[in-house]
Amino acid sequence: MERPWLRACYILVAGLLCVLAIGLLTGQRWATGAWPLPAGRLSYVFLASVLAAVAAPMVWVALAEEWGAGAGSALFPLILSGALAVHFVRLAGPTSPGALPVGLACAVAAIASLLIHVWSRRVPLRDRRPTPRPVQWSFAVFVVVLVLSGSALVLARPHIMPWPVRPEASVAFGWVFLGASSAYAYALTHSGWHHARGPLLGFLAYDLVLLPPLLRQFSTVGPELYLSLVIYTAVLVFSALLGIYYLLLNRATRAW
Secondary structure: OOOHHHHHHHHHHHHHHHHHHHHHHOOOHHHHOOOOOOOOHHHHHHHHHHHHHHHHHHHHHHHHOOHHHHHHHHHHHHHHHHHHHHHHHHHOEOOEOOHHHHHHHHHHHHHHHHHHHHHHOOOOOOOOOOOOHHHHHHHHHHHHHHHHHHHHHHOOOOOOOOOOOOHHHHHHHHHHHHHHHHHHHHHHHOOOHHHHHHHHHHHHHHHHHHHHHHHHHHHOOOHHHHHHHHHHHHHHHHHHHHHHHHHHHOOOOOOO
């Protein structure tokens, strides 16, 4: 099903997300200034990894023209953008002057993600290979971990992230985890390897961006955050190995 205009739109949006992610990673003021809440270095790296996790499945869907697989991948930005739109609009005021425009931009992104999700659900998968059992079991674990940690962050519980996070940012980061859980839940409830490939590819992109600075955090982390850092790092290492094996090495599921 060739749709060159749609492929171009997907790649354009993914490219813009990658540019913003690079700006956050390199500490460019035009990029860090787009985040309306106080944040430290690791928070900006985390945001860059989230953008990479959204962009990677978009590029793959566009290049493979597997438009039906966009339904599950679109749930992540849909839930995340919708929640952030509400969160930032509520925070808007003299103390957070940048929250309102960012909230409105998130609302637009949520509407676009909703349209993509609804349309993609009507497009059948071209590749009907089954999802491997280990990937299904791993996704079930991911859903549980993301829902529990995301809910704790939304409630502004301390020491969930392995670096200091203010309550307003904790709520936003919690919706990152809750939004991500929806993509894995969708892949669990809809058969077909390509429903799982997108979320797994996004998680691998997230890992590659966030894991190196997270490993360096072991030399400076305080004792109250050490357990969170160990758990977080273990999840990232496992998901990275899972993605590398099934996306690049396993004959039954790799792309070539």
